[in-house]
Amino acid sequence: MIPLLELTGVSKILGSEHILKDITLTINEGTFTSIIGPSGSGKSSLLYIMGLLDRPSSGEVRLCNEKIDFNNSNRLAEIRNRHYGFIFQFHYLIPELTLEENIMLPMIKAGKTLHEASEISHKLIDKFGLTGKANRKPYQVSGGEQQRVAIARAMANNPIVIFADEPTGNLDSKNTEIVMETFLHLNQEGKTIVMVTHELDLAKKTANILQMIDGRISSR
Amino acid sequence: MKAIFFLILRLLLKRKRQTLVAVLGVSIGVGAFVAMASLMNGFQKYFIEQAIDLNSHITLKVKDEEKPEERLKRFYGEDNIFVIRGAKPKEKKDKVSDHATLITRYEKDKDIVGVSPHLNAQGIIRYGVLEKTASLIGIDPMLERKSSVIDRFIVNNRLNNLISDRYSIIIGRLLAQDLGIVETGKKVIITTPNGNTQLFKVVDFFDSGITYIDQTRVYMNIKTLQTMTGKPNEVNEIVFKIKDVHSAEDISRRISKETGYYTESWQFSYRNFLQIFKIQNYVTYIIVFAILVVSAFGIFNIIMMTVMEKRRDIAILKALGYEDKDIVRVFAYNGLIIGIIGSILGSALGFLIQEYLASVDIEVQGIIRTKGFLLDRNPLYFFYGILFAIVFSFFASFYPSYKASKLNPIDIFRSGG
Numbered sequence: 001m002i003p004l005l006e007l008t009g010v011s012k013i014l015g016s017e018h019i020l021k022d023i024t025l026t027i028n029e030g031t032f033t034s035i036i037g038p039s040g041s042g043k044s045s046l047l048y049i050m051g052l053l054d055r056p057s058s059g060e061v062r063l064c065n066e067k068i069d070f071n072n073s074n075r076l077a078e079i080r081n082r083h084y085g086f087i088f089q090f091h092y093l094i095p096e097l098t099l100e101e102n103i104m105l106p107m108i109k110a111g112k113t114l115h116e117a118s119e120i121s122h123k124l125i126d127k128f129g130l131t132g133k134a135n136r137k138p139y140q141v142s143g144g145e146q147q148r149v150a151i152a153r154a155m156a157n158n159p160i161v162i163f164a165d166e167p168t169g170n171l172d173s174k175n176t177e178i179v180m181e182t183f184l185h186l187n188q189e190g191k192t193i194v195m196v197t198h199e200l201d202l203a204k205k206t207a208n209i210l211q212m213i214d215g216r217i218s219s220r
Numbered sequence: 221m222k223a224i225f226f227l228i229l230r231l232l233l234k235r236k237r238q239t240l241v242a243v244l245g246v247s248i249g250v251g252a253f254v255a256m257a258s259l260m261n262g263f264q265k266y267f268i269e270q271a272i273d274l275n276s277h278i279t280l281k282v283k284d285e286e287k288p289e290e291r292l293k294r295f296y297g298e299d300n301i302f303v304i305r306g307a308k309p310k311e312k313k314d315k316v317s318d319h320a321t322l323i324t325r326y327e328k329d330k331d332i333v334g335v336s337p338h339l340n341a342q343g344i345i346r347y348g349v350l351e352k353t354a355s356l357i358g359i360d361p362m363l364e365r366k367s368s369v370i371d372r373f374i375v376n377n378r379l380n381n382l383i384s385d386r387y388s389i390i391i392g393r394l395l396a397q398d399l400g401i402v403e404t405g406k407k408v409i410i411t412t413p414n415g416n417t418q419l420f421k422v423v424d425f426f427d428s429g430i431t432y433i434d435q436t437r438v439y440m441n442i443k444t445l446q447t448m449t450g451k452p453n454e455v456n457e458i459v460f461k462i463k464d465v466h467s468a469e470d471i472s473r474r475i476s477k478e479t480g481y482y483t484e485s486w487q488f489s490y491r492n493f494l495q496i497f498k499i500q501n502y503v504t505y506i507i508v509f510a511i512l513v514v515s516a517f518g519i520f521n522i523i524m525m526t527v528m529e530k531r532r533d534i535a536i537l538k539a540l541g542y543e544d545k546d547i548v549r550v551f552a553y554n555g556l557i558i559g560i561i562g563s564i565l566g567s568a569l570g571f572l573i574q575e576y577l578a579s580v581d582i583e584v585q586g587i588i589r590t591k592g593f594l595l596d597r598n599p600l601y602f603f604y605g606i607l608f609a610i611v612f613s614f615f616a617s618f619y620p621s622y623k624a625s626k627l628n629p630i631d632i633f634r635s636g637g
Contacts, residue, residue, distance in 0.1 A: 044633075044634070048630055048633075051539075053538075053539060053629055053630055053633075054630050073543065073544065074543055077538075077541045077542065077543040078541065079541075080538075080539060080540065080541040081540060081541020081542075082541065084541075086536075086539045086540070088536075088633055090532075092532055092533075092535070092536035092539075094533045094536070101226075104226075105537070105540055106540045106541060108226055109540065109541050109542055109546070110541070114226075153540070165633065
């Protein structure tokens, strides 16, 4: 197992509240890890720190053995763009853009030409079962399809790890199943996935489960 | 950079109506600036050019004697008020005694193009039963030509007639109209303050376009006026034409220092007008500034509203790896593009207003008389208009853009954005 993401003694304090307490963990390459726990246990906070969207109050984060400098916002943005993929509970698709254009966004930022980005975007649209809907706006497709577009967008720059924060929290059971199947399929293709969920049934489908309580990992 | 423009275009197209209003605001600002600047400056430049060409760049004369009230004030203190009644008016001593020497001397000056003597006097001009007061100016036509562009204003180009016929005059077009003279060759009678009366033939008209000049001025041969006023070989004014009209103040001071006479530059002679023009310009620019500020607020408002509405999108863009500077660019360029499009349309609007004003065929009767509006169609006004609009747009959009870049995506994701 090759370690991809390593957290050592990571704590997060907001005001007088200790949100994360001395967390040390390793996410290995190609694994599917789910983080579960009750509301306020710190699971999303942990995901945001791993996803370099937030900085820890103390501790160290390493990605592929590179120590992350949280003061270097440009490098953080570059890592998020080129190596990370994000999926949230809400799809956060830009309503003015078509599905294709939404998927193109991270690729254009990464320096791909519009033509290249469009080509990859179309491939992803086909892969996620959205063929023929490339030119639709987000509000013209169903909730499940919107979330699949969000997954396609997360996959656009072929990231080394995908972070999903309650990706099925807003979906019905049928779409939850489709999205989960998609994640499992991606993981089988070798993609590393870290998913925050409060649904134990979903977590059970993943190889690793981290249980969080009160800012600490209580069981693995 | 293409990612930024990719997003900007869509943002602009999303808020079509607001974008259009903001663009219109900027366009009106720029159009108004171009039109008002060319109109105001056209009038002012025309007036100044006419006044400079017609009168003189520098005038040398004997300084007016101090009023007795002023003399008393100087002695007893400025706080006192003195009123002198019934004092017998004295003859004004305004003779420039060494005028011939001065003319010879300054004709050779490198900064000076021409020097000419004047004898000014007040008089009454009568045609039939009609009488008008007139400002009589005795000139040497040959020297006058060198020190002004008098020929430009003489309708039939008969300035030389003042040399060949000592009892010929050239009178202002409006003065002639007031007297009922419509053609040359008419005989008029001029009376000077010392009681001398002389019959003159009107050989030409003088039409400067400046009302108060054309209403009062009468040109005649200086020798004739010297004889009539009983001031043989006297001159009470020497006028200078200089190479660079803008250095009139400096040269005026130099001549005054060298000769001991009082000198006045054209800027000083026309200080009241120049002051009015200055105020007029301030008012114009304040109005235009206000229009541009209002349009800038329009842009500010649009960008701020967009930022508020786009909080979710900004959050996801940041998660996707867009940097703070990218977010600033998306929104700042949005404002900038509104400014650029608005200023281009505004320039076109300004040009159309100029074209319209230029085509209006009306008689303007005021300080100056012209047919149609006087426009100064300097391309610089377009440049300044565009520059101001773009700078205003940039500053108006910068703050909301900066605020957008500082949004913390976590706050949005946690709140379910």
